[in-house]
Amino acid sequence: AQKVTQAQTEISVVEKEDVTLDCVYETRDTTYYLFWYKQPPSGELVFLIRRNSFDEQNEISGRYSWNFQKSTSSFNFTITASQVVDSAVYFCALSPSFSGNTPLVFGKGTRLSVIA
Amino acid sequence: ETGVTQTPRHLVMGMTNKKSLKCEQHLGHNAMYWYKQSAKKPLELMFVYNFKEQTENNSVPSRFSPECPNSSHLFLHLHTLQPEDSALYLCASSQADRDRGDTQYFGPGTRLTVL
Numbered sequence: 001a002q003k004v005t006q007a008q009t010e011i012s013v014v015e016k017e018d019v020t021l022d023c024v025y026e027t028r029d030t031t032y033y034l035f036w037y038k039q040p041p042s043g044e045l046v047f048l049i050r051r052n053s054f055d056e057q058n059e060i061s062g063r064y065s066w067n068f069q070k071s072t073s074s075f076n077f078t079i080t081a082s083q084v085v086d087s088a089v090y091f092c093a094l095s096p097s098f099s100g101n102t103p104l105v106f107g108k109g110t111r112l113s114v115i116a
Numbered sequence: 117e118t119g120v121t122q123t124p125r126h127l128v129m130g131m132t133n134k135k136s137l138k139c140e141q142h143l144g145h146n147a148m149y150w151y152k153q154s155a156k157k158p159l160e161l162m163f164v165y166n167f168k169e170q171t172e173n174n175s176v177p178s179r180f181s182p183e184c185p186n187s188s189h190l191f192l193h194l195h196t197l198q199p200e201d202s203a204l205y206l207c208a209s210s211q212a213d214r215d216r217g218d219t220q221y222f223g224p225g226t227r228l229t230v231l
Contacts, residue, residue, distance in 0.1 A: 033218065043204055045222035091159070095218045103149065103172060104220055106159045 002027045004094050006107035013082050014115050021077045021110045023092030029053075033095040034068065034075045035104065040088045051075060082114045119143050120223035122207050128229045129197065137192040137226045139207030146212055148190040149220065150182060153204040165190060166212070197230045204228075 003026040013019045025034065036048040049059065051068050059066045063080045079086055089111045093104040120141045129135050141148060150162040164172035165184040179201075181193040190207055204227050208220040 035219065037222075042224065043206075043227070044224040045206065045208075047219060047221060050219050103161045103164055104218070108158045 002029075002032075002094050002096050002105045004092050004105055004107035006090075006092055006110050008110045009108070010111045010113070012113045012115065015084060016081050018078060018080050019082050019112065019114075021079075021090050021092075021112065023075045023077065023107060025073050025075065025092070025094045027094060027096060029096050035093040035095065036066065036075075036077050037091045037093065038088045039091065039109070045091065048077075079112075082112075084114050084116050087112060087114045119221050120207060120209055122205075122223035122226050124226060125224060126227045126229075128231065129194070130231050131197060131199070133197075134193070134195040136194065137205055137207075137228075139190040139192075139223055141188055141190075141207075141209035141221075141223075143209055143221060144211070145209040145221075146187050147210045147218075148184060148187070149208040149210075150190065150192055151206040151208065153206060153225070154200075155203075159206070162192075194228075197228075199230050202228055202230045 005024045007022055011019060032053045034051045037045045038048055039045050049066055056068050056070055065078045067076045075092060089109045091109045092107045095104055123138045127135060147166045149164050152160045152162055161174050162176045163170060163182045168184045168187055179196050183191040204225045206225045207223040210218050210220045212218060
């Protein structure tokens with residue numbers, strides 16, 4: 001069975017602080033994809049990143065960085081120098097071994113509040 | 117036109133009404149999805165369409181009826197809903213690609229309130 005756990009329900013930080021959102025997943029597949037989505041108050045889920053299970057290289061995009069560690073089944077997301085506009089709910093998701101249009105398995109999300 | 121659009125953005129309906137939600141994707145994808153997002157609950161997959169064929173129905177009550185006339189359009193027909201059906205309904209699309217995985221792109225959602 002596939003499962004995604006985001007243990008942090010809500011996080012509150014002061015602007016310019018760094019913050020890490022945790023994601024732990026479970027799967028028996030050897031090939032899978034991991035995702036992060038951002039859901040601002042407007043409601044739309046915005047795709048942030050996709051990571052192939054064979055690629056453990058960390059990725060940085062501006063203030064965002066992702067740390068994928070297969071050994072601990074984790075795919076954590078760090079925002080550096082947080083801004084008020086980063087306030088949103090962030091979802092981690094898993095796509096099981098590819099066999100067509102496989103639905104995503106989502107975590108419950110982490111609500112991030114960045115206070116000015 | 118942005119990638120995935122949904123109309124209406126907000127809908128209030130009584131329990132005896134019949135209404136439809138519409139989703140359109142402009143990304144050339146071959147799969148479309150309906151999700152339900154209730155307050156304080158995780159995203160729930162409702163339906164999946166692959167090349168217009170329904171490939172998944174996640175035990176959704178029959179008062180929700182999907183329709184996919186082509187790979188660009190997806191509807192969710194609603195009738196005799198219950199107040200607990202009030203939620204944000206999100207549509208997504210993806211292009212099945214073995215090399216690139218199944219990245220789903222979401223629309224802005226329809227906020228449904230059932231009175």
